[in-house]
Every structure is written in C-alpha cells, then in structure tokens.
Amino acid sequence: MKECDIMSAQNDVERCEYIHAHDEIIAQVNQNMPDDEILYDLAELFKIFGDSTRIKILYVLFESEMCVCDIAQLLNMTQSAISHQLRALKQSKLVKYRREGKTVFYSLADDHVHTIINQGMEHLAE
Amino acid sequence: MKECDIMSAQNDVERCEYIHAHDEIIAQVNQNMPDDEILYDLAELFKIFGDSTRIKILYVLFESEMCVCDIAQLLNMTQSAISHQLRALKQSKLVKYRREGKTVFYSLADDHVHTIINQGMEHLAE
DNA sequence: CTTTCATATGAATTATTGTTCATATATTAT
C-alpha cells in the first residue's frame, strides 16, 4: 500500500447524503479543535478522575495532607493498591508529596481538583 | 466463613505503627466523604470524559448541534463508533438530542461540560 | 551492618472498555 493510499483511505469514511453542518461551522470546528495530542492528554487527565479509588483519595486529601498508610486505613484498602493509585495521581500532577523520614505525605497539588470535582458533583445533582 | 468473620476481615488491613492523622482529621474525612454510591457515580461521570473520542465529540458540539453522520465525518470515524459514544454521553446526560426526520441532532446538555473541560485544559497548561 | 517499618514497583490476573462488523429500527420517498 502506497503512502498516498493510506492517506486517502483515512478519508474513506461512510458519508451520508446530505451534510447538515454548514461550511462556516465546519471551519469553526477545525479552527477551535485543539491538536490531537492535547485532546489525548486531556482524556488521560480525566481518566484519572474516572476511578472511585482515586476519587476517594482526593476527597481524603481535601481535609489534610496524609501518608500512604493512613489513606489505606481510611479507605480500607491495601498499601500497595493506594501506592499504585497515588503514582497515577502524582504523574498527572494532581497530588504532590514530601518525605519525612520513612513516611511520605501526599497533598493536593492545585485547586483545579476542587473545581473539577465540584462541577462533577453539581452535574450529578441536577 | 461466618458473617461476622466477613465483617471483621474487612477491617483486617495492614496497619502502620503510627497513625499520623489525628482523630479530628479522621472525623472530618468521615463526615465530608460522600456515600460510596455517589463517589462511584462521580467516577463513572469522569470516565466519560476519559476518552479522546468523546472529548472530540464534545468539542465539536461546542460549535453547534450536529447529526451523527456529520460528527463521524468531522472526526473521520465510523457512524457506529460515534453512535456508541453518543449513547454513553447521552446516558450521562452530557448531551441531549432532537429528531428531525431520519436525522438525529445532538447538542450539549448543560454548561458543566464547558467548565469541566476548561478546568482540565487549565490544569494541563500549568 | 542488620533489622524494622513505610513506601514503591514489576508481573500476573481479572475486569472493563472502545471499535468493528453485522444487523435491527425508524423515517421518508417511490
């Protein structure tokens, strides 16, 4: 398969008879749609909020910074499970941590977490 | 295994020697933590945002209501894939729809979608 | 330096999820 065939194959989607969206709208979509890479990252970020264990961890951290073991006990889960999830939260920069001897204290990284979760809650409440 | 064993087994989590969180904090966490069912629903909601195809659909709908086929063409995906994802968005009440003959037009349900996505974008930008 | 405690991590397993394919439903036109 030649390169140009790959490109044209990409455009070989089923088409409906009438396109309802006007050219103006299509132009606006193309203009305002962020790059694929950014949209991918955005989805990855929301994926992090899409697990009840991580949501619970964030709720715990709303109250105070806390060490891994305390979080595990509060949520009645294993240290390993919590540690794995904290890693995900850390990689998304939703939590930060500081070490104090053997203990590692985690806390919320910034205020977007609050806003995002609150908006989610509001949406559910409707 | 007796019932009471199941109950007590639940509390048989590894414990660290020192609990750092003070009683006051633990009480606050227990008080402010929503019910498990709500936290589960919240995670389910964010799961919907956690897929780039659905994010793209939402971005398209930022511009205008649109029919399934137009969305499929704009995103260069099959009608079936888009329809499946629209169902997920519909079930989470993130989009609504109206029928006009053979065509079904989808649009954003409320403004939480904007806020949530914007906050996500802001977080990424930091 | 060895032991102990808190945390992190790799591998395996199980569960979930997105897309495709085939087909069903719904609406309009012939």
Place this chain on the structure above:
DNA sequence: ATAATATATGAACAATAATTCATATGAAAG
C-alpha cells in the same frame, strides 16, 4: 409494500486498567 437513508445496538475482539502478590528500595534504630 418496497427501497433507501440515518441511526442504534448486540456480540466479538483487542486493548487497557485495577488489584493482588511478591519483592525491592529507602530511611531510621539498634
């Protein structure tokens, strides 16, 4: 009725992800 078009949906498959288990790392104490 029948055909044609737009959308929806069930089943299968492939890809991801959460938890567990075993073990590694890192820090403090003996």
